[in-house]
Amino acid sequence: MEIKFISNCFCFRKWFLKIIMRTFIFLCCTMIFAFSPVDVVSQNSKIKVEEDKILTVDEVFDLIMDQTDYKFFYEEGIFDDLPKIRLKKGVISTGKLLKRSLLKGNVELILTENNAILIKEKIEKSIKEKPQEFEVSGVVTDQNGQPLPGANVIEKGTTNGTQTDFDGKFQLSISGKETTLVVSYIGFLTKEIQVNEQANINIALVEDAAKLDEVVVVGYGTQRKSDLTGSVTAVSEKVLQSRPVPSFQDAIQGRASGVNIRQSGGDLDGKFDISIRGIGSVTGSNAPLIVVDGVPLFSADFSTINPKDIASINILKDASATAIYGSRASNGVVIISTKRGKSGKAKFRFSSDIGFENPINRYDVLSTEEQRQLFVEAFTNSNRNTAVYDDPSNPIWQIDTDWQDLGTRTAFRQAYNLGVTGGNDKNQYAFSASLLDREGTILNTGLKSWNLRANIDSRINDKLKVSGNIAGSHQKSDFMTNDQYFGQGYRRLIIRHSYTEPFDEDGNLTAVNTTAPPYFGGNNNPLIEILLPTRERTTTRLIGSIKADYNLTQQLLLSANIGGDVVNGDTYEYLPVYSIGRYQRAQGDLTQTSSKEVNWLGEATLQYENTFDAHDLKALVGVSAQEFNASVFRANGTGTVNNRLNQLSNQTNFTSSGSDITSGLVSYFFRVNYGYDGKYLFTGTVRRDGSSRFGASNRYGTFPSASVAWKISEEKFMENSFFNSLKLRASYGLTGNQNIGDFAFITRAGEAGYAFGNSAALGNAAVNIGNENLKWETSKQFDLGVNASFFNGRLNVEMDYYDKRSEDLLIAQPTPLTVGVGERPIVNIGSVKNSGFEFSFNSTNIQSNDLSWTTDFNITYNKNEVLDIGLTSQGNPLELEGSPIPLANERINLTQAGYPVGAFNTYIFDGIWQLGQEAEAAAWSGAVPGDVRYADLNGNGTFDQGDRAYTGTNPHPKFFGGMNNTISYKNLSASIFVNFATGYQVFHSARHLLSRAVPFPQNLADVRGWWTPDNPSNTVPRPSQGGNTTFLASRPSTRFLEDGDFFRIKNISLSYELPKETVKKLNMEGIRFTLTGTNLFTFTKYTGLDPEASSISGSGSLLSVGIDHTPYPITKLYSMTLEFNF
């Protein structure tokens, strides 16, 4: 065993080996003392005192909590006046210790069923005999109807009062029928209620966001929100579960400041681009790191993570928060925590969502008659014969097929979720199972997901706690190829001419069988391509982790976490044999792809936590190793002539390919949190990562950060201020980005085959130029933030300013093509700056007995600027071009220092050449009146590529955010959620293709009113088919750049909670009925389907952002949810 142990560790550097060894030796030694079981915790359980000491009452409670399972709840400062307690070395019972500590205090203890002990100041029973005229009784609950035991109910202005019992009930004699009751409870807003002659009053208290010390999950641990020194946005379960969503990205869109989530398409398995605090990386990925229950994900199939299982999402934004994730943190970190069990009796929750979806929008295309006129005009202008197009009475022109209507449907969506949570003081569990069945709005598409999850927490003994999570999912979808300029998916439905029939008399698909005019251009039946092929994708994912927490001493906690994520994806695409009109496929074409992604993680951390007088100290050290493996196998076969012989073994011609790539990360990290007097807070973090993506000389990177916070409101001089709390934060730190391909540091040989005779011959050639000197991309971020709370915590405001500079960018460097390899070499060069403001508030506008109104709002301003991406070899600033727009083969994005990443740079549309300008037009570019005119920016009198320029607009929103309003009245609750983005443009490529007044494809309605000598339009050129007019009309330009600004009513929901009494009769705890409408209204000037649509994909994508090739349409969803708790 010993030998194997060492030999396996050769991969590490010696000193790393030492650290590992020491950690485990340390672990071994401490274990001897550790695993002695202790008596069942009870009030008689014993507390061990290691040595004589003097403790404050707060410290006593910490001691008890460390050694038992009790939790204490009390108002801060309640014990400030109590004397310290002297404890002798030895053993003392919990009950006795508590009694001694509180001897001098005027407090009482209430034990609840969850081993929570409430401590509150005793209410002085009224001494004076007052006339007791009225008996009032009632129940105090939280917003969800859970009874609050131990709440104070006092008659206002008196000392007359009582406390609620275990069921939240109270009874009180008061002096009159018109008096007011004051109801208070720790962590909730105090409420005053007019008795108004009611003998029975039910009171629902609202949680006090400011006082309730929210716990936030940060990397490798949790922290009280009030103690945070970094910038973290928490999205609660309530928000996440407020509407049916297909994935977590959808649930947090518009909910967190600084986080721009763009639903760039309606693909059933989700199409979201997330950027946190702007785009830092130019050619690398900008996706944040996603961590689910401690496992950083590698695979991006996020829709396989059941959003119903999520309890909270915390988004780490500034360097102080993210640095603990080091090399992968420069784009921010999203930490997802799934629901865990709570001790208590089993609670079941069943919910069903049933709804209908429709595409959010549709295109307005020319009618057949208008298209016919376009043909006539275009063919006349291009010297083509118009004979067959001239007669409007030809039966062909009476056909007006609405392909968009035929190709889409109202889609049915259903989702069911069953969960149970519960446990006892030692073991808690949460299980869930769910099914989602979603039809696509485009025919022949759909998605089904099955999800299972089990989360178990087990306290094995008083020192050791083990938690396990495992979730399995299986997703099956019929998908559609999408987002292609010349028409896939939805674009097929708008590009084809309307004067052909979809079906013959027998209802079978039909298509024209001739190329003779008037058939011309886009004449095939798009339903053939939508309905006939089979495209199935199944994704099976198993993600899980086991975490052990072991208390070495009261102050030292050793944790180990082992996690894994296995994703198997299979795709089956069969293009069938068919012959419809002149469109046919003689042989079936079958492609099967199988991919496997395996990600495993092993981590160990040691955490120390202690308090010395006014000093709070928490320190964490840890090691982590993670390995990813991705393999893909793809086989294509053709040859079958029978569509039922649709498997690979039925084919005659085959091609196949495959790859297998492994990469890994080894990391060490350290974090210290220090607080003085509860006012001054400091956090320091450093992480060192080694990555297999870099050559031996630059394998390791170190990422430190530091932050400070000052809780001004805790200062004496702020005692009477109107702030409930006020905190200033500042942080600075470094994080990394390693989002590049593997093995960029060596010159690799790749496949480059040929054939001799008719036999394939294996060939090899260099695919890249290796760069031994590659290193991490580093982001340096400064953050300044304020958290403030006013009006008894009813208004909470958070503001941040950030300045983030990404340096040593991992850029795929342009080289002369004479290097002879396809892959651009990756180099570290240049920097990008993102700076901005984030502002958010949540406000309780109305809080009365029956009525409450809350508002959550956030807005972010971000400015993106490339500071430097190096120079060309000629010494000029480097320019990185976006991918060319098909048809014209010209790019519209250009990335250069001084401009945002992917800024638009194209021809400036300058109207239409008019009659009388013949000579100028001809000299400019052989143009004639009616042709499109572009500004002659280089002033040389002719149209050329020198006339392209920055348009002053860019693809990234300047402002974005969201607002939610919730109004509750008795059992009814309504919420309206809006999100918005502004200050950006979108290149609408459907118009580029279909609004040129070139009749080859069906044209969009906005070509109506095209230029003729009698109708001198200055916006739409004269129709043409071929020649110089078409060439000019086909240039990409500002004509197709449109403002993307939008304001969307993302969600409206109305819910009704059945009255408790009714529910009780049914033996249930709660029944809720909710109606939701998603994407109901979008206010925008954008003329495409959706202003968020974006078709970036593949590598180098950010250089070509802001282009809409008509992705799968997003939908309007009307849904009804029923939820049972029992």
Place this chain on the structure above:
Amino acid sequence: MKNFKYYIVLLIVTIVLLNGCSDILEPEPQGQISVEDLFVSENDAITAVNGIYNVLPEFYQSTMLRLTGLASDDGWTWRNELETDIFIVEQSFNHSRFAWQDMYTGITRANLVIHSLANVPEWSSTELRDASEGQARFLRALYYFNLVRLFGEVPLIEDVVGNKEDASLPRSSVSDVYSLIKSDLTNAIALLPISYSGGVGLEEGRATKYAAQLLKAYVHLEIEEWSDAEALASQVIGSGTLLDFADNFNGSNENGTGSIFEVQYASLGSGVTANQNHWYAPPSFNGDATTLPTDDNLNGTGGGPSSGGGLVQAFEVGDLRKDVTVSTYGIPNFIDATQPDGSLYFVNKFYNASVAELGNSSWNVPILRYADALLVSAEALNESGYVADGTAFSYLNAIRTNAGLNALTSADLPDQSSFRDAIRQERRVEFAFEYKRFFDLNRWGILEDRIQPQLNFLGLNFPSAKASAHPITGKNYYLYPVPDVEFVNNPVLGDQNPGYD
């Protein structure tokens, strides 16, 4: 001893963890090796030789189609891909960039092979070793020959490219480029076998000595070194035969006696299939008909830049090559509906109706045929000095009679000039759409003369500023622009070709 069980758990966890984390930071690059590691064995080195050929299939179908087929009086397009058809090529034109990129990709691969073959410790035969180097030199010469004809002066990269700087060289003079081409071909002629015996590395379809000789003959013809051209072409004459015309293109005689060098396409499973037929075939046979043959009958009726000197009209009556080269297939005229069915001509060469999917043809595409040897020789002989009814006549007439036409005599072609015209006519109908017409018109200095009548139809002018005197022949020579990105990324490249600033 109840703590003992925890030790066991701990030990197991430790072993599992450490087993897993071995080699995390240095994973194996599965399926990929460093290029240097290819030259440790003969078999691996041969894959590197094959990699040089790899650029041919793609280059000769889509890019060369546009740069030569459309940019000549052979073809025109009714589609949007007008750039080369009407000579409005910009510096960023993607197909001139593809050509530049493909050729340099092949060149750098050839450089690596030429410089690394010595590292292979052992060869099973000298034939294999010599043929490997010979092919690398032949292909490098072919690629530079394409470059110098398309772009003029180009950077001369002869060594292995190990970094960006190695590839950032200034444009070399045209005569320096030709020096390298000639020396590579001289070496190739010495190294290459006249045929291949089969087996790994010696498969039929690789470049032969004849291919190198004929290519070198073309090089000399291009720069008007008539006697060298004639001498080399003559060495090829006698090595093959003239086939029945259609059999040059229909897959029936691949790498046979009518052929000297072909781009090898193979069946679907090989991943190397031809899609020329897809560009040419009519829409009703599911082709794109992107490129149509020029046809005077379309003049003024919507044909676009196809009017005057059309290819369809270039065939003499009775020329057997016409139906092989162009066909109407008897289908409706989708360009001009007023014309009867069967009035619109499509390119028929390369149209492979036997494959289920157009674009998946396995037929090879000839680059150098036996007919080339005859016509190169005839042209060079005539330029050296007209000889009435001399050898040049016999070569020309061999082509004509094979095409079903009458032989010509000095009565028909009484002088050098008329013989020259006859050669030019013969080359046009023999080699239509074989990527030669544009280069021929250019080297003869008559590109503008032939194109302007077609541009007249559109009211456009041939961009004569883009045609300057060839540094060796002095003839007007149209050049494509060096891709603009090259100037950005290579500081010492030099100036753009005239007419593109």
